[in-house]
Amino acid sequence: MTGWPALTGAYPxxxxxxxxxxxxxxLLQRLGDERPASAHVDVACADPEAARVRHEAHGAKRVAGGPSWIVMRDPAGGLYCLTHRDPVTGSRPS
Structure with missing residues (x-):
């Protein structure tokens, strides 16, 4: 669709x-279940917890989390993730 090369991600x-x-x-992710296509924004953060505090100060709410991400809901109800990745390169920390 974009003409950009598709690179292998961190997981298959x-x-x-x-x-x-x-x-x-x-970042495209194939899910194992049948459902309509969906998308959300991931924001790369050097410090996801500090970013969470800033986002909550602007009305966002923490919904869930994992080992390297925090799922947030914006004030309008949209979901997005704060991910522990280098904001410049998008790479995961080593």
């Missing part, structure tokens, strides 16, 4: 699209 169900010279990337 992920593919990463990086546009040349662009600061954004697209």
């Amino acid at each position: 169900e992920f593919r990463v699209l990086r546009g040349p010279g662009m600061p954004a990337r697209v």
